[in-house]
Amino acid sequence: MSKKYIKTETGVLVLATPEQIADESLEKFEVEDRPPVQDDPIKELTGIIREMSGGLNSIKEKVDQQEAAIAAYKAAVDRGIFPPNPNAGPTRESASLELKEIMGHYELAFQGKELMSKTVHPNHQIDEKTRVELAKFYALFLRHTLFQDWRAKDQFWKYFGPQIKTPIGDSGNAFPLPDIVDSEILAFAREVSVVLQYARIWPMSSDKQSFPSETAAASVAWGNTTGESEPGVTEVELDANELSAYSVVKNATLMDARSDIVSWLTACLAEAAGQELDNQAFNGTGSPFFGILGATGAGFSVILGGSTFSDLTATDLSEMIGKLDGLRKQGARFWTHGQTLHLVRSLKDSQLRPIFVDTVGSPVSGTIWGYPYSEVIKMPSTTGANTAFLAFGNLRYLGIGRRLEVSTLSADPYGLWTTNRMRYKLYQRWGMKVGLPGGFVRALTSS
DSSP states (O other): EEEEEEOTTSEEEEEOHHHHHOOSSSOOOESSSSOOOOHHHHHHHHHHHHHHHHHHHHHHHHHHHHHHHHHHHHHHHHHSSSSSTTTTOOOOTTSHHHHHHTTTSSSSTTTGGGGGOOTTOOOOOOHHHHHEEEEEHHHHHHHHHSSHHHHHHHHHHHHHHGGGSSOOOOOOTEEEOOHHHHHHHHHHTTTHHHHHHHEEEEESSSSEEEEEEEEOOOOOOOOOOOOOOOOOOEEEEEEEEEEEEEEEEEEEHHHTTTHHHHHHHHHHHHHHHHHHHHHHHHHHHHOOOOOOOOOTTEEEEEEOOOSSGGGHHHHHHHHHHSSSSGGGGOOOOEEHHHHHHHHHOOOBBSSSSSSSOOOOOSSOOOOBBBOOOETTSSSOOOTTOOOEEEEEGGGGGEEEEEEEOOOEEESSSSSSSSEEEEEEEEEEEEEEEEOOOHHHGEEEEOO
C-alpha cells in the first residue's frame, strides 16, 4: 500500500497530513511498502543537522537570557535593591551596607511584617517599600532614644530631614514624623475609629481655620419672576488642639533584634489616637471639643420612658429616624456601644417581630429599621439617669481638621525605669466641631 509524502525545505521526506494531501499546490511523493527514501542521502542528512542546529541555538539563547537575568538579580540583592525572596524582604545579610548601618542590630526582615498582613489588618496593608521606610525611621528613633546612639540622630536628619518642617521638641528624645510614617499611622487609626472612617476631614495649614457649612438651601420659585435668595451658609471654625497617645513597651522587647517593633508601635499608637478621636466626637464636653451626645452636639433628642438603657423600645428608634428631615437622613447611621446593640437585637415591633432580624435565615441584619449601624467602643456602656447613649445621623456633618506637619514621636526612658519599660508618645494636633447639629439625633434616658 502506497503512502504519500511531501518534501520539507531541506529536502527531507515527511508523511503528508490529510490537509496536505488535499492541497493540490503541494507536490506529493508516493512510496509503496518501503521506508521513505531521499533522492540525495547527503542532502537529507544535511537538512536534519541544520534543523537540529537551529533548535539548539534557540535553546542556548534562552539559557543565556536566564543566566544573565539570574546574574543581574544576584547583583541587585548584593546592593540591597531586591530581597532574595520577594515575600521576605531584605535581611541583615542581603541589605545594602547603607541600610545595615541604619538598622543597627535590628533584623530588617521582621520589621513591619504584621502591617502587611491582610489577616491582622484587613482594611489597610503597607507595601514592601513603605515597610522598609517605616523600619528605617523606627530603627533610628530607637537607636537614639533607647540605646543613646547620637549618630542615629545625625542619620535621621540625613535621610528624613528634607521632609521635616517641624523642629524637634523635648530634650533630644522627640522626633518629628516624616510624611510616610504620619500617613501610615493615620491609615491604621482608621481601622479602629469610626470618626476617621465616616467624618469629613479637612487638612489644616494653621492652628485656626474656617470652613463653610451650608445650613439652608437657596429658595426656588415658579413663574416669570425668581425672588432673590442665597443659601444659608455659616462658618465652622476649627481650633487645632493637642492630642497625645502613648504606649508602654518592655525594654526586652525593644532590644530584641527579631521582634516586630515597627508593627507593635504603629498599631498601638494608631489605636490609641483613633479611639480618643471617637471619644471626643461622641462624648466630648467641651474640653477640648463638644461631642454629638451633648446638648449642643445633637439638634434633636428622644427621651426614653425610663431611666435605664434597657427601657429603649423599637418605637424610640423609629422616632429617632423621624426627627431628621428626609434629606438629612441620607447617609445616616445608628451609632452605639456593643452592649446597647445587644438591647437592640432583642427589640420587637408591635406585631412581636424582631426589628433587627430580616428573616429566620438572616441571624445578623445589616440595618436597624432599614438604616445601617456602627459599633463605637467609646460610646457609653454604663446605664444611668439622664444619660445620652445612642446617636443617629451622618458623620459628614461633623467636621474634623488635621493639623499638618506637626506630628512627633517621643520617648520617656525614665518614668518607668524601675520596671524596665519605656513610654512612647504620639503627638498630633486636631480640630473638631459639629458643623450641623440638625443632622444628629440622640437618645437619652429620662431623669
